[in-house]
Amino acid sequence: xxxxxxxxxxxxxxxxxxxxxxxxxxxxxxxxxxxxxxxxxxxxxxxxxxxxxxxxxxxxxxxxxxxxxxxxxxxxxxxxxxxxxxxxxxxxxxxxxxxxxxxxxxxxxxxxxxxxxxxxxxxxxxxxxxxxxxxxxxxxxxxxxxxxxxxxxxxxxxxxxxxxxxxxxxxxxxxxxxxxxxxxxxxxxxxxxxxxxxxxxxxxxxxxxxxxxxxxxxxxxxxxxxxxxxxxxxxxxxxxxxxxxxxxxxxxxxxxxxxxxxxxxxxxxxxxxxxxxxxxxxxxxxxxxxxxxxxxxxxxxxx
Amino acid sequence: xxxxxxxxxxxxxxxxxxxxxxxxxxxxxxxxxxxxxxxxxxxxxxxxxxxxxxxxxxxxxxxxxxxxxxxxxxxxxxxxxxxxxxxxxxxxxxxxxxxxxxxxxxxxxxxxxxxxxxxxxxxxxxxxxxxxxxxxxxxxxxxxxxxxxxxxxxxxxxxxxxxxxxx
Numbered sequence: 001x002x003x004x005x006x007x008x009x010x011x012x013x014x015x016x017x018x019x020x021x022x023x024x025x026x027x028x029x030x031x032x033x034x035x036x037x038x039x040x041x042x043x044x045x046x047x048x049x050x051x052x053x054x055x056x057x058x059x060x061x062x063x064x065x066x067x068x069x070x071x072x073x074x075x076x077x078x079x080x081x082x083x084x085x086x087x088x089x090x091x092x093x094x095x096x097x098x099x100x101x102x103x104x105x106x107x108x109x110x111x112x113x114x115x116x117x118x119x120x121x122x123x124x125x126x127x128x129x130x131x132x133x134x135x136x137x138x139x140x141x142x143x144x145x146x147x148x149x150x151x152x153x154x155x156x157x158x159x160x161x162x163x164x165x166x167x168x169x170x171x172x173x174x175x176x177x178x179x180x181x182x183x184x185x186x187x188x189x190x191x192x193x194x195x196x197x198x199x200x201x202x203x204x205x206x207x208x209x210x211x212x213x214x215x216x217x218x219x220x221x222x223x224x225x226x227x228x229x230x231x232x233x234x235x236x237x238x239x240x241x242x243x244x245x246x247x248x249x250x251x252x253x254x255x256x257x258x259x260x261x262x263x264x265x266x267x268x269x270x271x272x273x274x275x276x277x278x279x280x281x282x283x284x285x286x287x288x289x290x291x292x293x294x295x296x297x298x299x300x301x302x303x
Numbered sequence: 304x305x306x307x308x309x310x311x312x313x314x315x316x317x318x319x320x321x322x323x324x325x326x327x328x329x330x331x332x333x334x335x336x337x338x339x340x341x342x343x344x345x346x347x348x349x350x351x352x353x354x355x356x357x358x359x360x361x362x363x364x365x366x367x368x369x370x371x372x373x374x375x376x377x378x379x380x381x382x383x384x385x386x387x388x389x390x391x392x393x394x395x396x397x398x399x400x401x402x403x404x405x406x407x408x409x410x411x412x413x414x415x416x417x418x419x420x421x422x423x424x425x426x427x428x429x430x431x432x433x434x435x436x437x438x439x440x441x442x443x444x445x446x447x448x449x450x451x452x453x454x455x456x457x458x459x460x461x462x463x464x465x466x467x468x469x470x
Contacts, residue, residue: 035397043442077419077468078446079397124350126366129376141376142465148398150351151365154376166373 003197004184007233010266011285020287025188029070029081030089030112031060033119034148036080044075057259057289058093061086079146084112085189087260087284087294091229092116094256094298097174100125104175106159106216109136111143113178118149128167130155160211164219171221179209181230181237185293188286202234209241217249222302226251229296233283235269238295242281243274245299253277256298261288265297307358312377314370315353315361327355328384336382336389341436342404354378359385363395390434393449393466400436400447407436408451408458415439418448418460421467425457434461 004021008014029052031038038059045052050073051065063086064070075081092113097103099122108114108129118127129144129152131137137156144152157163164170182202187193213228220226228245230237242265245251253275265281267274281297304325307313315330316322322329330353337343354362354370354377364378379398383390400407414424418437428435430453437451437458450461 040442040444047442072468072470074441074470077448077466077470078441124365126368137375144376145379145394146397146466148379148394150363150378150398152376152378153364153366153368153372153374156375166368168369 003194016287017285021187023188025292027064027068027070028084028086029062030084032080032082032147034123035078041075041080048073055086058089061089079148082112082115082147086291088112089116090294090296091176091178091227092120094296095174095176095225095227097121101173102126102170104128104172106130106162106175106212107178107180108140110139113176115144115147115149118151121151123149123151125151127151128153128155130157130159132156132158160215162215162219171219172224173221174225175216175220177213177216177226177228179212179230181205181232182234183231184233185231188292202236206236206241209237210244213241213245214249217245217251217301220301224301226299226301231292231294233293235266239265239274239278242297246275250302251299253280254298254300255280258282260284309357312354312356312372315355326385328361333361333382341406343399343402359383388433391450393463396436396447396450403436406431407438409445410437410439415448416470419462419468421460421462423457423459428453
């Protein structure tokens with residue numbers, strides 16, 4: 001059975017949803033504003049004959065033509081661009097950090113969102129990129145260095161009991177909680193994504209997600225912002241995790257702007273009821289904007 | 304004076320008078336080196352802190368932490384000291400090199416590609432020997448590629464293996 005069929009009751013157009021999940025995804029690059037402007041990247045691509053088109057909702061994202069490999073271009077060598085799926089640019093925009101703030105990316109590797117956060121911060125302030133896997137941390141470091149990021153502190157901790165001790169004990173202004181998930185929304189990029197799918201895995205990873213989100217809320221200051229995101233559709237990993245946070249921690253879901261087609265989070269799933277504020281979360285299905293699938297919610301702490 | 308502990312991040316002393324670890328470069332020396340070697344504006348580094356981890360490996364960090372810092376990475380690898388000729392990193396010349404006003408060798412496209420493959424080239428250069436910023440023209444301006452060692456009329460590419468590419 002296709003695991004994605006379980007979401008048919010949630011999706012506005014199941015046929016379009018399944019058709020989109022079957023199509024491969026174009027390569028997309030994000031302009032790294034620390035080192036370049038969208039204009040300069042366009043000019044370099046034009047001069048080199050790279051086939052690309054802009055996306056309409058974000059001037060720093062370019063979809064590349066079939067067969068274009070972003071890793072083999074001068075803009076990549078210079079750290080001007082980063083290969084990043086279009087919807088994966090959403091959570092850093094939702095977090096919306098300012099230069100000079102203290103920002104936490106608790107599951108950071110390999111670093112597409114971390115480097116995007118650094119650019120949004122103008123490479124100023126303190127950005128903590130954490131991961132618990134040494135190999136993935138090494139990818140994070142090399143990606144950050146290629147992008148010219150200098151405000152990043154890399155830590156290796158279990159995000160569920162992250163300690164502020166190495167960071168002078170001060171809480172964060174903003175935290176990005178882009179958790180490990182069952183990755184159903186990446187099926188267009190990786191057709192094997194659903195091969196190991198099981199309800200047991202979804203429920204297991206949901207427990208980990210609750211632990212990570214809870215700790216991120218605890219290390220974020222009162223009035224601070226937490227963004228929770230996954231690249232999966234399962235409400236067990238999305239709304240149910242947020243519901244747990246609303247019940248256990250001092251936080252609430254808040255609205256944010258997004259110029260991509262999306263639908264609200266769900267308030268009911270397989271007999272479970274979730275808080276009405278779940279509608280402030282956003283679900284992005286692959287057929288909405290011809291992208292991968294994504295879930296993203298913004299929380300305010302201590303409000 | 305104590306010995307350097309290569310396993311942790313220690314903030315560089317501001318000046319030689321503040322030095323407590325044998326042979327450790329000072330903040331002043333590190334900034335002076337970039338200003339003198341590449342003509343960078345000293346102000347570029349005003350808000351940075353500098354750290355040593357490993358023997359002579361200097362990191363540039365845009366913010367500050369308590370020293371020593373018990374973390375895996377702190378800003379960007381910046382400069383190799385504790386050797387006769389200090390050597391900038393590829394990351395640092397890419398990040399700060401666009402503002403350099405001297406010791407920048409601008410390669411033509413064929414040489415730029417050879418440099419990126421890690422090959423030696425023979426560009427026109429009658430300036431200083433030693434570590435230079437190798438750059439090329441792209442999209443209307445000069446952009447650094449990496450570090451070259453200029454000796455005996457040839458430029459030896461210092462592109463790290465993992466950053467070499469055949470475009």
